[in-house]
Amino acid sequence: MPELPEVESVVRRLRSKLIGRRVLAVELRWLRMLQYPDKLLFERQLIGGSIKDVWRRAKYIVVTLENALAGKATKTFYLFLHLRMSGDLLVREADVASDPYDRVVFMLDDKSQLRFNDIRKFGRIILVENELYVTADLGPEPLEKSFTEGVFRERLKGRRGAIKTLLLKQSFLSGIGNIYADETLWRARIHPLKQAEKLKDAEISSLHKAIPAVLNEAIKRQGTNIGDDVVPLGAYRVRVYGREGQPCRRCQTPIKRIVIGQRSAHFCPLCQAGKQPSRRRSRS
DNA sequence: CAAACTCCCTGTTAGC
DNA sequence: TGCTAACAGGGAGTTT
Numbered sequence: 001m002p003e004l005p006e007v008e009s010v011v012r013r014l015r016s017k018l019i020g021r022r023v024l025a026v027e028l029r030w031l032r033m034l035q036y037p038d039k040l041l042f043e044r045q046l047i048g049g050s051i052k053d054v055w056r057r058a059k060y061i062v063v064t065l066e067n068a069l070a071g072k073a074t075k076t077f078y079l080f081l082h083l084r085m086s087g088d089l090l091v092r093e094a095d096v097a098s099d100p101y102d103r104v105v106f107m108l109d110d111k112s113q114l115r116f117n118d119i120r121k122f123g124r125i126i127l128v129e130n131e132l133y134v135t136a137d138l139g140p141e142p143l144e145k146s147f148t149e150g151v152f153r154e155r156l157k158g159r160r161g162a163i164k165t166l167l168l169k170q171s172f173l174s175g176i177g178n179i180y181a182d183e184t185l186w187r188a189r190i191h192p193l194k195q196a197e198k199l200k201d202a203e204i205s206s207l208h209k210a211i212p213a214v215l216n217e218a219i220k221r222q223g224t225n226i227g228d229d230v231v232p233l234g235a236y237r238v239r240v241y242g243r244e245g246q247p248c249r250r251c252q253t254p255i256k257r258i259v260i261g262q263r264s265a266h267f268c269p270l271c272q273a274g275k276q277p278s279r280r281r282s283r284s
Numbered sequence: 285c286a287a288a289c290t291c292c293c294t295g296t297t298a299g300c
Numbered sequence: 301t302g303c304t305a306a307c308a309g310g311g312a313g314t315t316t
Contacts, residue, residue, distance in 0.1 A: 001309065032292080059310080085309050086294085120293045122310070161286060170311075177310070261287070263309075 002083040004142070004175030005218035005236065007059050010089050014114075015054045017091045018063065022050045022109040030103040033116070035124045042127050045069065045077055046106075052076075058138045058174035061089065062131070078131045084122035090115045139173040142211045147173075149208045156196050156204060163199065163207075164192035165261045176211070179241045180218065182266045184210045186240045191274040192258075192265040203274070240266040 002010070023046055028034055034042055049067035056062065063079040081089065092098075094111045103121060106114040116123060126134055139155070140147045155173075159166055166172050167181040176184070185192050187210035190203055199207070218236040239249050244257035248268035256269050 003310095082310085084292095084311075118293095119295070120309090122293065124311090159285090165287085168310085178308095262289075 001085055001177055001179060002087060003059060003177035003180050004056075005180070005215055005222075007061055007083065007175075008056050008219050009222040010083070011054055011056045011061055014061075014089060014091060017112070018051045018054050018108075018114065020051065021112070023047055023065070023106055024109055025107040027105040027107070029105070030118075030121050033103055033118070033121060033123050033125055036126045036128070036133075042125075045075075045127055046079065049077060057131075057135055058141070058170060059083070059177070060134065075129060078128050078134070080124075080126040080128070080131075080134050081116065082124040082126075083118070084120075084124065086120040087116065087118040087123035090117060137171050139169070139171050142173055142175055143215060149205055152208045153201075153204050156199060159196040161196060162193045162260050163190060163196045164263075164265050166196050168261075168263065173211075175215070178263055179238065180214055182241045183239055184214045186267060186272060187214055189271050189274070191272045192260055192267050194274050240268065242266065 026043060026046055028039060028042075031039060037045075045067060046065070049065035051063055052066055053064040054061065055064070059082060061081040061083070063081070065077045065079060066074050067077060068074045081087075083089070091112050091114055094107070094113055098105065098113075098115065099117055101117050101119045102115040103118050103123065104116040104125060106116075108114060116125070128134060140151065156166075159172075164181055164185060167176050167184065168178065182192065184207065188203065188207040190199070190207055194203075221236040240255050243255045243266060245254050247253065248255055248271055251268065251270050253268055253270040255266055257264055257266050259265065
């Protein structure tokens with residue numbers, strides 16, 4: 001599941017192949033992946049555009065394009081691509097057979113193609129002139145210098161609910177998904193059900209440190225491959241995610257899996273014991 | 285604001 | 301062995 005590190009890896013992989021290319025045509029094989037605008041306007045604004053930049057914001061891959069529509073002045077457009085659950089972006093030569101799961105294909109001017117591959121069709125494509133249309137409600141970038149411990153603490157103030165749920169909220173902090181939420185909390189030794197407003201200063205501090213530590217390690221390893229993607233260098237090594245019943249890598253206690261906000265959460269009941277699970281008298 | 289629920293999808297897996 | 305139903309998961313949207 002592509003989260004910030006996987007998306008960042010895709011961007012780094014694609015950048016040099018896409019910058020400078022011109023979009024000649026686009027094939028929308030699964031129209032519902034186009035979230036905005038409609039097909040007609042999308043094609044009109046996209047086709048003929050030349051790619052100036054490829055970058056990441058939250059879990060979005062953003063392609064900056066310049067296009068002169070109908071001989072008018074050049075305009076800048078932003079193509080936002082969200083991989084959601086099963087999406088991936090690949091650049092292939094036109095003569096390489098297309099995969100049945102290639103849902104949207106962009107034809108480029110050097111006979112290569114940008115292919116949005118997505119088994120489950122959850123991926124989304126948005127083309128806008130004003131990037132704020134997409135980014136306005138996104139929380140801070142966890143890897144930016146501006147995301148200081150103070151900023152984090154401020155944002156946590158008065159927030160109710162489990163910390164895990166909050167970490168998943170893109171309007172609170174962007175880029176974190178289920179895998180890295182669990183991994184981050186494990187590293188910081190915080191129980192996923194711990195109420196956000198009850199986090200102690202030391203916990204906020206260690207969580208704030210754990211977030212970039214985990215994300216950067218994953219980026220270095222080009223993400224986690226839970227699925228069947230082939231990732232060189234060996235993928236990020238999960239500490240808790242999907243490891244229910246297996247020994248904690250710190251203390252050997254079996255990892256537990258519970259559901260928080262309709263989402264699975266994995267944690268070590270010993271290392272992350274912070275949220276005393278309703279003390280019950282042990283009978284003798 | 286918070287939490288629960290629905291929807292979109294399909295490969296995988298548990299259960300029969 | 302073969303089939304079906306449940307499940308997973310991101311995030312937008314709706315309801316409570």
